[in-house]
Amino acid sequence: MESEPDDRELIHRVAAKDRQAFETLYHRYGRRIFGYLWRQLRRREVAEEVLDDVMLVVWQSAGRFKEGSRLSTWLFGIAHKKALHAFRRLARSSPEDTRALEESPEPAAADDPIQGVERRELREALGRALEGLSPEQRTVVELTFYEHRSYQEIAEITGARVNTVKTRMFHARRRLAPLLGRLHG
Amino acid sequence: MWPSDDFSSDHLCHPDVWELLPWYVNATLEGPELERVAARVSSCPSCQAELGRCRELAAAIRAQPEPAWAASPERLLRAHAQIHAAEGASRWRSLLGEISRWFGLTPPRIRWALAVETALVVLLVVAVTWQAMTPSRSLYRTLSSETPGSSAQAGDLRVVFSANMTEQELRELLMRVDAHIVDGPSPMGVYTLRLTSATSAEDRTPIALETLRMSPHVALAERVGAAAVPSSSR
Numbered sequence: 001m002e003s004e005p006d007d008r009e010l011i012h013r014v015a016a017k018d019r020q021a022f023e024t025l026y027h028r029y030g031r032r033i034f035g036y037l038w039r040q041l042r043r044r045e046v047a048e049e050v051l052d053d054v055m056l057v058v059w060q061s062a063g064r065f066k067e068g069s070r071l072s073t074w075l076f077g078i079a080h081k082k083a084l085h086a087f088r089r090l091a092r093s094s095p096e097d098t099r100a101l102e103e104s105p106e107p108a109a110a111d112d113p114i115q116g117v118e119r120r121e122l123r124e125a126l127g128r129a130l131e132g133l134s135p136e137q138r139t140v141v142e143l144t145f146y147e148h149r150s151y152q153e154i155a156e157i158t159g160a161r162v163n164t165v166k167t168r169m170f171h172a173r174r175r176l177a178p179l180l181g182r183l184h185g
Numbered sequence: 186m187w188p189s190d191d192f193s194s195d196h197l198c199h200p201d202v203w204e205l206l207p208w209y210v211n212a213t214l215e216g217p218e219l220e221r222v223a224a225r226v227s228s229c230p231s232c233q234a235e236l237g238r239c240r241e242l243a244a245a246i247r248a249q250p251e252p253a254w255a256a257s258p259e260r261l262l263r264a265h266a267q268i269h270a271a272e273g274a275s276r277w278r279s280l281l282g283e284i285s286r287w288f289g290l291t292p293p294r295i296r297w298a299l300a301v302e303t304a305l306v307v308l309l310v311v312a313v314t315w316q317a318m319t320p321s322r323s324l325y326r327t328l329s330s331e332t333p334g335s336s337a338q339a340g341d342l343r344v345v346f347s348a349n350m351t352e353q354e355l356r357e358l359l360m361r362v363d364a365h366i367v368d369g370p371s372p373m374g375v376y377t378l379r380l381t382s383a384t385s386a387e388d389r390t391p392i393a394l395e396t397l398r399m400s401p402h403v404a405l406a407e408r409v410g411a412a413a414v415p416s417s418s419r
Contacts, residue, residue, distance in 0.1 A: 023261055030256040038251050048260075055264050056271055126245050145243040150213035151205075166204045173207070176242065 007071035015062035022059060029072065030055075032147075033079050039142050040083040040135065046090065050082045057082070069156070076147070077157045080139060087135050129176045137172040140165055199225055202232055210239045337368060340390060341409045342378040342397065350402035358400055362393040377409070 005013065005024065013021030033054060037047040057078050065074055130138055139158060143149040151169075155162045202225040208214050209222045226232045288296060337343075342364070346355060359365060362380070369376035378397075380389055390408065397406035 019265070022264075026261060026264060027256045030260070031254055034254045035251050038254075039249070044252055052264055052267050056267050059268050060271070060275075123245075123249060126249065130246075141246065144207045144211055145246040148211045148213060150211075151208050153213075169207055170204055173239075173242070177238075 008067075011062050011065045011071055011074075014059065015065070017059075022055075025058065026055060029075055032072075033075060036076065036079055036142065036147065037083050039146065040138065041086055041090070042131075043090075046086055050079070050086045053082050054079050070153070073149075073153050073156055076143070076149075077159070080157050081159075083139075084135055126176075133172050133175060134168075136160075137168045137175070140168045141172045141176075144169065199229060199232055202226070202229075203235060206232075206236055206239045207243070209236065210243050337377045337409045338379070339409060340380070341367065342380075342390070342394065343405070343407050343409060344376050344378055344397055344403060345374055345405040346376065347402045347404055354402055358397070358402065362396050363389070364393060 005021065010021050010025050010028075014025055030051065034047055034051050037050050037054075038044065041047050041050065054075070058075065061078075065071070130141070133141065136158070140154055143154045143157060144151075149157070151162055151165045154160075154165045158165070160168075202222050205214060205218060205222050206226075209219070209226070214222060226236050288299070291299065359378070362378070364378040364380045367377050367379045380393055394406055394408070397403045
């Protein structure tokens with residue numbers, strides 16, 4: 001049985017216009033990139049549309065992937081640019097829409113009803129708090145805590161300097177602090 | 186949980202550690218930075234408290250649910266369709282880009298000559314295409330068709346005489362139909378006859394045509410502009 005190609009081999013095959021390899025890459029990273037885009041944009045149809053755009057760029061630009069980079073970092077870099085572009089487009093077309101975002105889907109019910117209520121409150125408060133951040137700050141928070149990225153990788157993904165990444169995180173934490181504090185206050 | 190007042194004041198004691206705490210939490214710090222943060226956290230209560238808040242924030246963010254999604258065959262099909270459409274458009278763009286790049290590399294004088302030549306070729310192609318698509322009498326002419334530059338008028342007759350007809354027989358036939366030759370012979374041996382205008386030529390035309398067609402010395406007789414009918418079909 002043929003083993004799954006590693007990321008490097010996969011992207012080389014995509015660069016050689018191998019559609020089978022493209023499908024493997026789509027299966028391997030589609031879910032994660034969709035999740036990232038959804039958390040940034042909070043609209044399923046927009047996130048799916050942007051995911052298609054990301055995958056198109058991957059197909060067209062796979063030959064420009066730099067050896068030594070992580071494939072996921074490169075993919076998130078493309079997704080980041082596309083998400084920012086989509087966010088600004090949405091904000092231009094209907095500014096109020098960027099605030100009227102989709103509710104998070106309900107997680108599995110907790111065994112303890114009180115714990116379930118607290119969890120929902122925390123989730124809602126956090127959702128509001130994250131929406132209050134700038135897209136750039138939200139990106140740093142998501143990539144750090146959800147994608148477990150180092151600040152160097154976040155700098156590479158966003159095209160920002162390392163110090164800028166740290167500054168964005170600092171301001172994001174400061175903005176999130178009172179909102180989360182109120183929830184538990 | 187997260188006293189905001191402390192955030193600005195406490196971090197000032199160890200700002201270099203505070204700014205790295207999120208990456209200490211997600212375990213991506215390495216080397217001297219990792220050692221420095223670990224040492225400070227173990228000895229500083231304020232840094233320990235902030236580390237706890239960072240961990241709670243990380244846990245809360247990771248606990249955020251997101252919609253279900255899977256790379257279904259329909260999505261893959263959509264992705265392939267988008268690629269197919271983009272590639273079709275990009276082939277045209279790249280061809281035009283290549284022409285434009287090549288055009289830009291040529292010296293200005295040659296560029297203008299090429300532009301004029303291209304315009305002429307385009308005009309020629311358009312003209313040929315237009316002619317091919319437009320039914321034109323000039324592409325298919327019968328013996329009775331009006332010949333450009335000839336003196337034929339409406340009501341005139343086109344006649345092809347047999348090769349063995351004598352000059353006297355021709356004269357007698359012309360006198361019988363009361364007509365005279367106004368043009369010909371053409372390269373195809375066609376003569377144009379006009380009925381004498383003293384009487385109503387229009388009324389006599391059918392009779393004259395009939396007389397000509399009955400003559401054994403006439404191979405073809407037709408009105409100018411009418412479809413040709415060989416004399417054998419009479």
